[in-house]
Amino acid sequence: MNKSYGAHVALKDFDLSVEQGLVFGLLGPNGAGKTTFIRIVNQIIDQDSGEILINGQPLKMRHVRNIGYLPEERGLYKTMKVKEQLLYFARIKGLSRQDAVERISNWLEKLNLIQWKDNKIQDLSKGMAQKVQFIATVIHQPDLLILDEPFSGFDPVNAEIIKNEILELKRQGTTIILSTHRMESVELLCDHIAMINKSRKILDGPVKTIKNEAKTNQFRVKMTVKDQTNVPPWGDVVAGEGHVEFTISLNGQQPNAILANLMQYGEILGFEEIVPSIEEIFIQKINESDEG
Amino acid sequence: MKGKIFLVIKREYLARVKKRSFLLATIITPLIFPTILGLFLWIAMSDVSPESRKFIEVVDENNAYFLENNESFTFSYGGLNREEARELVKDGDRFGLLYIPELNLDQPTGITFYSEEIAPISMITSLEAALKNKIEEFRLFASGIDPDVLSSLKTNIKISAVILGEPGGERVSNSVVNYAVGFLAGILIYTFIFVYGNQIMQGVIEEKSSRIIEILVSSLKPFQLMMGKIIGIGAVGLTQFLIWILLISAISSLVVGYFGMKMPQQELMEMSGQQELLPGASQEGLVEILRMVQGIDFIQLTLTFLIYFVGGYLLYGAFFAAIGAAVDSPSDAQQFMFPVTIPLLIAYMGLFIFVLDDPNSNVSFWLSIIPFTSPVAMMGRVSFGVPWEQLAISIGLLVAGFLFTTWLAGKIYRIGILVHGSKVGYKVLWKWLKDNG
Numbered sequence: 001m002n003k004s005y006g007a008h009v010a011l012k013d014f015d016l017s018v019e020q021g022l023v024f025g026l027l028g029p030n031g032a033g034k035t036t037f038i039r040i041v042n043q044i045i046d047q048d049s050g051e052i053l054i055n056g057q058p059l060k061m062r063h064v065r066n067i068g069y070l071p072e073e074r075g076l077y078k079t080m081k082v083k084e085q086l087l088y089f090a091r092i093k094g095l096s097r098q099d100a101v102e103r104i105s106n107w108l109e110k111l112n113l114i115q116w117k118d119n120k121i122q123d124l125s126k127g128m129a130q131k132v133q134f135i136a137t138v139i140h141q142p143d144l145l146i147l148d149e150p151f152s153g154f155d156p157v158n159a160e161i162i163k164n165e166i167l168e169l170k171r172q173g174t175t176i177i178l179s180t181h182r183m184e185s186v187e188l189l190c191d192h193i194a195m196i197n198k199s200r201k202i203l204d205g206p207v208k209t210i211k212n213e214a215k216t217n218q219f220r221v222k223m224t225v226k227d228q229t230n231v232p233p234w235g236d237v238v239a240g241e242g243h244v245e246f247t248i249s250l251n252g253q254q255p256n257a258i259l260a261n262l263m264q265y266g267e268i269l270g271f272e273e274i275v276p277s278i279e280e281i282f283i284q285k286i287n288e289s290d291e292g
Numbered sequence: 293m294k295g296k297i298f299l300v301i302k303r304e305y306l307a308r309v310k311k312r313s314f315l316l317a318t319i320i321t322p323l324i325f326p327t328i329l330g331l332f333l334w335i336a337m338s339d340v341s342p343e344s345r346k347f348i349e350v351v352d353e354n355n356a357y358f359l360e361n362n363e364s365f366t367f368s369y370g371g372l373n374r375e376e377a378r379e380l381v382k383d384g385d386r387f388g389l390l391y392i393p394e395l396n397l398d399q400p401t402g403i404t405f406y407s408e409e410i411a412p413i414s415m416i417t418s419l420e421a422a423l424k425n426k427i428e429e430f431r432l433f434a435s436g437i438d439p440d441v442l443s444s445l446k447t448n449i450k451i452s453a454v455i456l457g458e459p460g461g462e463r464v465s466n467s468v469v470n471y472a473v474g475f476l477a478g479i480l481i482y483t484f485i486f487v488y489g490n491q492i493m494q495g496v497i498e499e500k501s502s503r504i505i506e507i508l509v510s511s512l513k514p515f516q517l518m519m520g521k522i523i524g525i526g527a528v529g530l531t532q533f534l535i536w537i538l539l540i541s542a543i544s545s546l547v548v549g550y551f552g553m554k555m556p557q558q559e560l561m562e563m564s565g566q567q568e569l570l571p572g573a574s575q576e577g578l579v580e581i582l583r584m585v586q587g588i589d590f591i592q593l594t595l596t597f598l599i600y601f602v603g604g605y606l607l608y609g610a611f612f613a614a615i616g617a618a619v620d621s622p623s624d625a626q627q628f629m630f631p632v633t634i635p636l637l638i639a640y641m642g643l644f645i646f647v648l649d650d651p652n653s654n655v656s657f658w659l660s661i662i663p664f665t666s667p668v669a670m671m672g673r674v675s676f677g678v679p680w681e682q683l684a685i686s687i688g689l690l691v692a693g694f695l696f697t698t699w700l701a702g703k704i705y706r707i708g709i710l711v712h713g714s715k716v717g718y719k720v721l722w723k724w725l726k727d728n729g
Contacts, residue, residue, distance in 0.1 A: 006723070042510035044710065061513070069510045075503030080307065091299050092511040136507065 001050025003036055010036040011047070012199045018144075018177060018192075020055075023170055025190035025207075026179040027282055032196040034179045035072065038146055041177075042069050054144070065094040068142035072149045072179075074133045078122040082113065082132055085121065086139060093140040100139065107135040111161065127158050134162060138169065145169060145176045151185060163189065183279035193278070195285055202289045207278070214276045214284075217250040221262065222270035243269055296512050300520025301527065304495065308528045318532050322539035346387040346415065349377045353394045357426050364418065381406055390419065397431050470675040471648055477597050477671035478643045481604050482636060485667070488529045488605060489612035489632070493625060495521055496616025496709070505709045514706035518617075519698070522609040526602065596674045599687055604667025607694040608632060614701035617708030618716045627717070639665035647672035661686050663693025700725070 003011040011033045018024045028034050039045045041052060043061065052059040054066070077085055083104060090100035108114040111131045121129055130153050138145065150166070151159045166189060170176060180186060186193060186207075193210065195203040203210065222245045237246045248258065255271075262268060276284075308314055347366050350359065351374050359367045368386070370377070377389045388407035395402075405411055405419065429439050496518075499505045508517055615628045642665060646655040651673040659669035660678070666686050670678070707724040708716070 039710075044506070044509045064511050067510070069507065071503065071506040071510075073503035073506065075499075075505070075507070077307070077498075077504060078502065079311075088299065088303050089507065089511070092296050092508070094296075 001040065001047040001052070003033075003040065003045075003047050009199050011040075014050075014196075014199070014201055016194055016201065016204070018175060020175050021170070021173050022191040023166070023176045023178060023189050025186045025193035026177055026196065027181075027183075027186065027193055027278075028196035029286060033199040034196055035148065037196070038069070038148055038177070038179060041146060042067060065140065066143045068093075068137045068140065068145045070134065070137040070145075070147045070150055072152070074130065074153065076121045076129060076133060076136070079120055081118050081120055082108070082124070083117040086132065086136055089136040090139045095140050103139055103141075104135070107139065111135065111165075126153060127155055130154055131158065131162075134165070138165075141174075143173075143175060145174050146179075147176065148179045149181070150178065151180070151182060183277065183282060186278050195282065197286050197289045200289075203281075203285050210281060211275055211278070214281045216274060216276070218247050218274045219250070219255065219258070220270065220272045220274055221246055221248060221268070223262065223266050223268045225266040227265075247274065297516045297520045297523075300512065300517055301524040304521050304524025305527050305531075308491070308525065309531065314528070314532070318535050319539070322536045322543060347385075348388050348390055349380055349386040350390045350392070351377050352392045354392060356430070357392055357423065359422050359426070364415070378406060381408060384408070392423075395427070397427065397434060400427055473593065473675040474648055474651075474672035475643075477593075477674070478640075478647075478668045481597075481601055481671055482640050482643075482668050484529055484533070484601060485604050485608045485636065488525055489608050491525050491528075492522055492609050492612040493616035494622065495525065496613050496705075497619065497622055497625070500617060500709050500712075501620060509706075509709065514709065515702045518610070518613050518702060518705050522606065522613060526605050526609065529605070530602075593674055596683065597671060600667040600670055600690070603663075603687070603690040603694060607663060607667070607690065607697050608636070610694065610698040610701035614704040614708065617705040618711075618721060619708075620712065624716075628721075635664035636668070639668035643668055643672045651676040651678075657682070661689060663690045666690055 001011060001014055002009075014033070014037065016037075026034055026037070036045070040047050041059070043059065043064065054063055080088070086104045086107075087097070087100050090104065091097065095103075105114065105117075108117055111134075113128060113131060113135075116124060116128060121132065124132070134150075137147070145166075147166070150162060154162060163185070166176060166178075176189075178186070178190060190207055192206050193203070194201055205213075222240075222243055224243045237244050250258065255273075259268065259271060262271075345364060345366050347368065349368050349370060349372065350357075351372060352358075352369070358369065359365070361367055367390075370380075372380070374389075374391055377386070377391075380386045381389050387409075388405055388411060391404045391406065393402040400423075403423065405416060432439050432442060499508065512520075611632050615625050615632070618628060619625045639659065642655065642659045646653060647659060647669050650656060656669065656673060659665045660673050661682070667690065670683075670686055674683075703725050704721055714720075
C-alpha cells in the first residue's frame with residue numbers, strides 16, 4: 001500500500017504478511033511510518049492505494065470487533081469509573097453488556113485491580129491506569145492485537161505482568177503485532193519481525209532466520225593456557241586473571257575441528273558463537289538503508 | 293453499527309448528568325429566579341408598609357396647598373417657619389421639608405425640598421405630581437371651570453389589536469406580551485447554543501488531548517463519535533431545560549401563592565395604565581391581559597421553539613465540534629470562534645433592533661429565513677404570528693443548513709482529531725476540507 005500526507009510520503013510500496021498466531025515485531029525509528037501503518041490497519045485513516053486482507057477478506061468496519069489496539073499515546077476518561085470505562089470500550093467494540101461485565105471482573109481480578117473498580121481513573125496511579133488501558137485493549141478477545149510500545153510507562157514489575165499476559169494471549173492463538181523500540185522485548189517475544197525506515201520496508205523475516213543471516217561465523221573463546229610461551233596463534237588475545245580471551249573466525253572450518261585444535265593449548269572455559277543482537281542488526285540495517 | 297452511536301450518546305449524557313455540578317446548576321438556577329422574584333415582592337411589599345412612610349413637614353407661605361396623605365407620604369402642617377422646620381429635619385423627627393413660597397399661579401417657582409439624606413428621584417417626582425394637580429386645580433378654578441365638571445368630561449380610550457384569521461379564530465394581540473415571549477425565546481436559544489456548544493468543544497478537546505480519541509476511532513467512525521457527542525450533550529441540555537421549567541413553575545407558583553397574589557394584581561393594574569381612574573377598570577385590564585396571553589397559540593409556540601432550539605443547536609454544535617477537533621487546547625480555539633460568534637451575534641442584535649421592533653419588515657424576514665440567524669430571529673416573530681409558508685421555508689433551510697454544517701464539520705473533525713502539536717489556521721482547515729473531498 002501507499003500513503004502520503006500532502007507532500008510527505010508516509011508509506012511507499014509497503015507490503016506485509018502477518019502469519020496467524022505469531023508475535024510480529026514492527027521496528028523502525030520515529031517517523032518511519034509505523035504509526036501510519038497501524039492506523040490504517042485500525043481503519044482510523046485510509047490508505048491512498050493498496051488493500052488489506054484479513055483471512056483473505058478485505059478489511060471492513062465490522063473487523064473492528066476482531067482487532068484490539070493499544071496506542072502509543074494512552075488515554076482514558078479521567079472522571080469515569082474504571083468499571084464503567086471498560087464497559088464502554090467493550091461495548092463500542094461490539095460486546096454484549098452481559099459478556100462485557102463478566103470479562104471485566106475476570107480481568108480486574110487477574111490484574112489485581114478489583115478493589116479499584118469503582119474508582120475514577122484520576123484517583124489511580126499511572127501504572128494502574130496503564131493496566132486498565134491494557135484490559136480495554138483485550139477485553140473483546142480480539143484475534144489480532146496491535147500493541148504500540150506496550151511497555152512504555154510500566155515499571156519493571158508491571159512490565160513483566162503485561163509481558164506474561166501477552167504470551168498467554170499468544171498461547172490462546174491471538175495474532176499480535178508489536179511496534180517497539182525496545183529490542184530486548186523483541187528478542188523475547190517476537191517470532192517474526194519487519195523493519196521500516198523512511199516509509200519503506202527494509203527487512204522482513206522470522207527472527208531466527210534474520211539472526212542466522214546476520215551471523216559472522218565468529219566464535220568467542222575463553223581458555224587457560226598451559227604454557228605461556230606457547231599461546232594459540234590468534235592475534236587479539238586478551239589476558240584475564242588466569243585465562244585468556246579471543247575471537248576466532250571459522251574460515252570454512254567446522255567448530256569441532258577448531259575446538260580440537262584449541263584443546264592442545266590448554267583448557268577450554270568457554271566457546272560461544274557471536275550472534276549480533278536484534279539491536280545491532282537494527283542499527284546496521286538502518287545505516288545501510290540511509291546510506292543506500 | 294447503529295447501536296454504537298447510541299452508546300456514545302448514552303456515555304456523553306450520563307457522564308454529564310451524573311456530575312455534581314450538573315445537579316447543582318440544575319437545582320440552583322431555577323431557585324435564583326423565584327428567589328429574586330420573591331425578594332422583589334418582599335421589598336415592594338415592605339416598602340408600602342406604614343413604618344416606611346416618609347414623614348414630611350410642609351411649610352406653605354400661601355396656606356392653600358394641602359396635600360393628602362397617601363401610601364408613601366404623611367404630610368404635617370405644623371405652621372412652623374422655614375428655620376424651625378429645618379431643625380425638625382436635622383433632628384430626624386421629619387424625613388424632609390417641603391417649602392412652598394408664595395406662588396404666582398402662572399409661573400410657580402421656588403418650591404424646594406430639604407432633607408438629610410438624598411431624596412430619591414421617585415419621591416421628588418411624586419411630590420411634583422401632587423403639587424401640579426393642586427396648582428392646576430387652582431388655575432382651572434381661577435379661569436372659571438369647575439374641576440368636577442372637567443373630570444366628568446374625561447374619557448378613556450383603549451384600542452384592542454386583533455389579528456384577522458379564520459372566523460372565530462381571531463386573536464387579540466398585544467405587543468408587550470408578544471415582545472416578552474419573543475424576547476425570552478430568542479435569548480434562551482442564543483444562550484443554549486453558546487453554553488452547550490462550548491460543552492461540545494470542551495468534550496472534543498478532552499478526548500483529543502487525552503488521546504482517548506485514538507482508541508475511540510479504532511472502534512467507531514469519527515462521524516458517529518461526533519454526532520453521538522452532539523446529540524448526547526443536546527439531550528443533557530434538554531433535560532436541564534425541562535427540569536428548570538418544572539422547578540421554576542412549581543417554585544414560582546409557591547412564592548406567588550405565599551404572597552397571596554397581592555402584588556401581581558397591583559402590577560397588572562399599573563400595566564393597564566390610566567384605567568384606575570374608572571371604577572372597575574383594573575378588573576377589565578386584568579381580563580384583557582389574560583385574553584392576550586390566551587391569544588398566543590402555545591402549542592404552535594412550543595413546537596416551533598423546540599424545532600428552532602434543536603435545529604439551531606445542531607447547526608452550530610457541528611461547528612463547535614470541528615473547532616474542538618482542530619485545536620489542542622481551549623485557548624487555541626479563540627481564533628476559530630469568529631465564524632460561530634458573528635452570525636449568532638447578528639441574530640441576537642437583529643432580534644432586538646429589527647425583529648421585535650417590526651416582525652414583518654424585510655430585514656426581519658431575511659433574518660428569520662437564513663439558517664444561521666433563523667433560530668434566534670424566528671422566535672422573535674413566532675408569537676406575533678408567521679405565515680406557515682415562511683415557517684416551512686425557514687425550517688426546511690434550517691434542516692438543510694445543519695446537514696451541511698455537519699457534513700462540513702465532519703470532514704474537519706476526522707482529520708483534526710488526529711493532528712497534534714501543529715499550528716492550525718484557516719489555510720490548514722481549507723486543505724483538510726479539500727483533501728478528503
